[in-house]
Amino acid sequence: MRIGIIMNGVTGRMGLNQHLVRSIVAIREQGGVRLAGGERLLPDPILVGRSEERLREIAGAHGIERVSTDLDSCLANAADAIYFDATLTSARVDHVRRAIAAGKHIYCEKPLAPTTAEALDLARAAERAKVKHGVVQDKLFLPGIRKLKQLVDDGFFGRILSVRGEFGYWVFEGDDQPAQRPSWNYRKEDGGGIILDMFAHWRYLLDHTFGGVTAVHCTGATHIPTRVDEDGRRYTATADDAAYATFVLKGPQGGGGGGDGGDIIVQFNSLWTVRVYRDDLLQIQVDGTLGSAVAGLRTCKTQSRAATPRPVWNPDEPNPFDFYRQWEEVRDAAEPDNAFKVQWELFLRHVAADEPFVHDFFEGAKGVQLAELGLKSWAERRWIDVPPLPKGEGARG
Ligand SMILES: NC(=O)c1ccc[n+]([C@@H]2O[C@H](COP(=O)([O-])OP(=O)(O)OC[C@H]3O[C@@H](n4cnc5c(N)ncnc54)[C@H](O)[C@@H]3O)[C@@H](O)[C@H]2O)c1
Structure with a gap:
């Protein structure tokens, strides 16, 4: 069974590497996605963008025939x-x-929109048009995060007390060497900013792994005031490049007996201005009454209550503990697949065989909401509650 996909933005970083090469091309190379009835669904992409030459170059490199610079005519097909x-x-x-007006099913990158109102508007429009809709929530499909989720589901942590997330690395300013990220990321007027970019991820990651986010406190910063763009021009960074946030989650554990009502406290740093001294670009530590875990993109290590050391504070002696060696690696249940590809396969099955898919536009709107409230918290220097968002009638999950 062929399924035609209009792919817009495949000349960009994410579109090319993760969505085209690691997902759609990889799915084609494995012979498609297998449906419950045994048929195979084979994606047939048309690459759409602004430079025909660049599109032809990419298509040629990956055995794809169709390219176009005319989005409207693609949508009309x-x-x-x-x-x-x-x-x-x-x-x-x-x-x-x-795309909604043309009756297409839609899958797109996060954040779904610059504002919650626009994101909800898209979700409702997609529901009214009875098209299927999905937003990329790739971090949920990373092996390290899946292992963490398994530990939560198994009750490994006992009562979860807190979660600490460290995300980031140094993004070069673009002067003595090119920046690793596009310059629009640092311009608010172009949809940039680390809060809008990363809180869209933290929302679904926290909601789906530990419990729903109910409040946010965020301090942002633009630590690097000017940068140099792709054409060598210096520009003013109008968007935040660092966010120091605290979230409160309604945990799965109900009343905790600790006077905190079972809430989980999350501290999350998101920085394009940090040098990495940890195992991975994203590291999440979870501490619970019965055990703790530290997850990276692919790995996850645990320390149970029974294996917890008893350090004694003594600055007069060299530290006798090798704390890193006291953690145990969680095994991979299966050979890990690319996180973007795993989610693409779910979406394709959702479209072709009506299988459930929870990562819809209403979910995408929640990510935008958290970013918007994070920015508001920073501007007003205060805690902000995160109210529930409406869901569409047809929304699944
Ligand atoms: N899921 C993730 O982990 C993740 C990571 C990074 C970025 N993203 C998201 O992916 C999206 C793309 O980010 P990127 O880093 O690949 O950016 P990028 O700048 O590398 O690519 C942007 C793409 O959009 C195209 N484009 C630019 N202006 C356009 C216009 N006016 N009309 C039509 N097309 C235009 C470009 O040609 C390019 O193909 C963003 O929304 C970003 O938030 C997601």
């Missing part, structure tokens, strides 16, 4: 059922609206 968007955050709403 009834033979392609899905529209995918990995263009700039600021361009997404317009593209997605046009």
